[in-house]
Every structure is written in C-alpha cells, then in structure tokens.
Amino acid sequence: MTHPDSPYHPRLCWDSRGSERPLGRLLNGRDVLMFVPDDIRKCVCFVCLDDEGGVRRAVGTAFFVSVDRGYGVEGHWTYLVTAKHILDGVRVRRPDGQLLLRFNVRGGGVQYVVSHVDQWLTHPDATLVDDVAVLAWAPPAELVDYLVYPVESSVSETTGHGVGDEVFLPGLFVNHVGRERNIPIVRTGNIAAMPDEPIDSKIGSLDAYLVEARSIGGLSGSPVFVNLGLYRRVGGTLMQAQDGQSVFRLLGLMHGHYQLKAPVTNAAELDGLSDEAINMGIAIVVPADRIKDVVNRREYAEARDRADREAADSLQPVLDSAQTLEMPDDEANESEFERFEDLTDKLLRVPKKELDEKLRDS
DSSP states (O other), X not given: OOOTTSTTOOEEEEEXXXXXXXXXXXXXTTXXXXXXXXXXXXXXXXXEEEOTTXXXXXXXXXXXXXXXXXXXOOSEEEEEEEEHHHHHXXXXXXXXXEEEEEEEBTTSOEEEEEEEGGGOBOOSOTTSOOOEEEEEOOOOTTXXXXXXXXXXXXXXXXXXXXXXXXXXXXXXXXTOOOSSXXXXXXXXXXXXXXXXXXXXXXXXXXXXXXXXXXOOGGGTTOEEEEEEESEEEETTEEEEOTTSSOEEEEEEEEEEEEEEEOOOOHHHHHTTOTTOEEEEEEEEEEEHHHHHHHHTOHHHHHHHHHHHHHHHHHTSOBTTBOOOOOOOGGGTTHHHHHHHHGGGOOOSOSBHHHHHHHHHHO
C-alpha cells in the first residue's frame, strides 16, 4: 500500500473522450494522459494525384506553418510543408508535375487545389541530403478550414526533449481518406534515438530522429509533435507548464520507416507475405530545424522582409492625417488561428518554485 501523498499513489481519472459516458481508470501519480487536441489536425491537408488511369489517389500529407511578420506589422506568413520524396514520386507518375492539394471546406465538403512540383522549394544547400519541401501559399481563409503552426515554436536546445518522450503525428491513412471530409488519423509513439549522427536512408545519409511508431506510406510529410508534459528538468532547473496542461512542440517531419522482407516460409506464403515488406516499427523524422532552413531561404526571407518594410512604412504617422491598420488578406481569420497558436504559447520557461510563489501570492 502506498502513502496517499506518494507520487505513485493511484488516483481515479475520468476520461470521457470517445464515449458518451465517462470511463474510470486508475493512474499513478506521475501518469499524464496525452490528449491530442482536435485543432491540431486542422494544420494538415492531403497530397493527391491523378494517375495514368485517371484514378485520383491520395499519396501523402502536408501541413501549414507560419512565420511572424516583422517591423511591428501584425500577422504572419503562411507556408505549406511536405516531404520532398512525395514530390519526386509525383514527378515520376505525372511527367507534367501536377499534383492536387485536398482541403476541408468551411461548412462541409472538400476542395482540390492544383499545384506543380516546381512551385515548391527545398533546402538551400543542394549538397545536403534532406526531405523537406515548402510552398509559400495561404489558402483563402473564407473558404478553407485550416490552422497554422508557428514554426518558431518548434523544439530547440532549451526544450529538454529526449529519448522516451511521447510523440504523435496527424496525417493520411490511405485506406480511410474520408468521403466528404479529410479525416487525418493520429498515430503515437516515443523518441527512440536523437539525431546525434546521420542515419542511412534510401535517399542517403540523413540527419534524423528515430521514433518508435508505425509510419505508413500516407503519413509521409506529416508533422511530428513531441509531448513535453507538465514538468521537465531543463539545465538543472525543474520547469512546470504555466496553465496545467501538457506542452506540445513540433519535432519535425515524417520521412518514412525501416522495413525488412518477410521470411519465405510455407506459412508466409499462405498468408501472402512471402514478397511483402514488414514495417519494423521504427520511423524516421527529419528535424524541425530543416523546415526552418527552407522557410528562411533567401527567396522567402527577402520577399517577407520587403513586404513587411513596405507595410510598416505605410503605417508611419503623417501630418494632419490618421491612418488605420488594415488586416492583411492572410489574416482574415486570425481569431481562428489563435485557438491553435494558444497551444504553442505554453513555454516551459517558468521555474516551478517561482510559479508556486506566484500562485500563492495571487
């Protein structure tokens, strides 16, 4: 029997997710349920193509990130991110390079938007083996139901994440795309290895995390988030989330998984596995820093800087004239974005002792 004040003393937790009636389960004091907000699935869309037979197929996942505007201009710039190897596959199947982006429409239904593989930019260092492609584009907010993830809220050296931390990724399940709406699934797992040294992959030696999660073809290009929990020791200091909820950060982009050939045995042949590849359960995740590298390519960075400076100049006070700030087109649904960005503003930067004193004083 454990003491009631022990961190291992079981407690009853009511969990009503996915059920009309709450279900009770016993948790240890250190257990924290990882609840994946529905809003976080709104940052993904599906990448599709029309194959040689005219059949429309969903082949991968893409997701939206944002960069804050500069020079005091309110709002952000929006970018769509996917795996470069998806675009390479489209180019093979479609000599014209045409791909389709499948979005959920506000009020119901889906919308396809035509893109071309040459519209996407990759890492500025062409000699670097990487798997990130970025498109500078924001869908019309009045039509498309989507949210963005602030790319600067990705993991960093001060995050304190490491081996064993929980991860989750929303993305495409090719067997259940959704008839009337995109229906991203969510898969979970744990960090199995940090990107301490390059790993071997089909595209070459790649800097990447290894994650214990069963990636599948349609999840290529999905965002991978890490759950930092309620408490975390960073640099010798115990940190606590400010609002009592787990903190999520963008870890990177799903590249693929390791696989091996099934052994050729009579049983395997009976099960139809003799020539099939077996997913080893270890997925490869390209670090979020590589996404930042592409988003901050000279072409993108200079375009942002030029537009922001012009916008800031237009807001300067003029004699005998009053000017008001007009909301940029890509900010028409800023209030919609705030719901998602709130999830990323819960930085683990308040030491637990200071937070306890602040709460006691209040």
